[in-house]
Amino acid sequence: MAHDSMPHYMAELVLADRPVLVVGGGRVARRKIEGLLVTGARVTVVAPHLDPVVAGWAATGRIDHWPQAFSILLLDRPPRPLLVFAATDRAELNRSIGAACRKHGLLCNSADDPESSGFLVPAVVRRGAVTVAVGSGGRSPALMRVLKERIDAWLEPGWGELAALFGHWREAIQARIADPEIRQNFWRATAVEAARDPEGPPLRGDAEAWFEARVREQGESF
Numbered sequence: 089m090a091h092d093s094m095p096h097y098m099a100e101l102v103l104a105d106r107p108v109l110v111v112g113g114g115r116v117a118r119r120k121i122e123g124l125l126v127t128g129a130r131v132t133v134v135a136p137h138l139d140p141v142v143a144g145w146a147a148t149g150r151i152d153h154w155p156q157a158f159s160i161l162l163l164d165r166p167p168r169p170l171l172v173f174a175a176t177d178r179a180e181l182n183r184s185i186g187a188a189c190r191k192h193g194l195l196c197n198s199a200d201d202p203e204s205s206g207f208l209v210p211a212v213v214r215r216g217a218v219t220v221a222v223g224s225g226g227r228s229p230a231l232m233r234v235l236k237e238r239i240d241a242w243l244e245p246g247w248g249e250l251a252a253l254f255g256h257w258r259e260a261i262q263a264r265i266a267d268p269e270i271r272q273n274f275w276r277a278t279a280v281e282a283a284r285d286p287e288g289p290p291l292r293g294d295a296e297a298w299f300e301a302r303v304r305e306q307g308e309s310f
């Protein structure tokens with residue numbers, strides 16, 4: 089069975105303080121590193137030459153730089169990476185990095201070879217802690233960029249704040265509504281209510297009163 093006929097598993101990786109190795113330091117590596125830096129990942133770049141922006145990150149200590157050609161031995165050099173990006177301009181090298189990672193049990197993203205990649209990078213839109221990610225299974229990054237821009241133009245800014253507010257209330261609601269099923273119904277109904285206007289009452293008004301009213305209303309209908 090061809091791998092690319094299988095759907096991919098979308099996940100939110102927690103990369104803070106986790107070592108990530110990026111092989112190649114050009115334009116494409118720069119975009120991947122940009123996405124990694126916001127997560128707090130510990131990025132090491134191995135490449136003989138760096139894009140000027142990547143060189144700036146190395147100079148200021150935001151990333152580590154090993155100024156050399158890739159060698160398989162580097163996969164075992166501390167800090168041993170959790171993930172690897174193969175983003176050199178040499179297709180054969182990217183492929184052999186992918187194969188070595190597979191042997192090492194490491195997930196590798198290959199910038200020019202979706203078929204052999206262990207994971208693909210989606211196009212991402214963020215509103216605070218809320219992330220919308222789109223991927224085409226490697227079929228068309230250009231199309232994913234356009235789709236991302238469309239979502240970005242459409243998605244209300246309030247979603248991030250709303251998620252923060254709901255997150256803040258989780259513990260209190262857990263204490264107030266002991267029954268897990270009733271609690272789940274509460275959160276579902278409350279989310280539907282809030283989503284009617286993501287810039288609306290819970291953010292503009294008194295959030296505490298709003299949640300209290302929801303608990304009362306929902307309590308009656310349970």
Ligand SMILES: C[C@@]1(CC(=O)O)C2=NC(=C\c3[nH]c(c(CCC(=O)O)c3CC(=O)O)Cc3[nH]c(c(CC(=O)O)c3CCC(=O)O)/C=C3\N/C(=C\2)[C@@H](CCC(=O)O)[C@]3(C)CC(=O)O)/[C@H]1CCC(=O)O
Nearest residue numbers: 199200202208209210211223224225226227228229230233
């Ligand atoms: C989403 C995004 C995330 C990111 O990289 O940050 C991303 N590529 C982006 C942009 C983009 N990349 C390319 C173009 C030029 C137009 C075009 O070729 O279509 C544009 C558009 C542009 O720049 O406008 C060229 C390209 N990309 C890949 C190949 C190799 C191949 O497909 O064989 C080639 C051909 C190179 C050549 O021909 O020389 C491969 C991959 N690119 C992926 C992700 C993965 C699949 C995601 C999916 O579709 O599921 C995958 C498989 C591996 C990976 O990199 O993870 C980012 C969105 C930008 C944004 O967010 O604004």
Ligand SMILES: NC(=O)c1ccc[n+]([C@@H]2O[C@H](COP(=O)([O-])OP(=O)(O)OC[C@H]3O[C@@H](n4cnc5c(N)ncnc54)[C@H](O)[C@@H]3O)[C@@H](O)[C@H]2O)c1
Nearest residue numbers: 112113114115116117135136137157158175176177199200
């Ligand atoms: N995935 C994507 O989104 C995407 C988009 C466009 C292009 N690409 C592909 O990505 C690849 C990289 O493109 P680019 O524009 O960043 O290239 P680039 O020329 O800007 O950078 C290439 C980098 O690879 C490094 N390199 C070369 N040989 C090396 C070695 N032996 N060991 C370690 N590093 C080495 C160079 O020093 C340089 O830093 C190309 O194959 C291109 O087809 C992917």
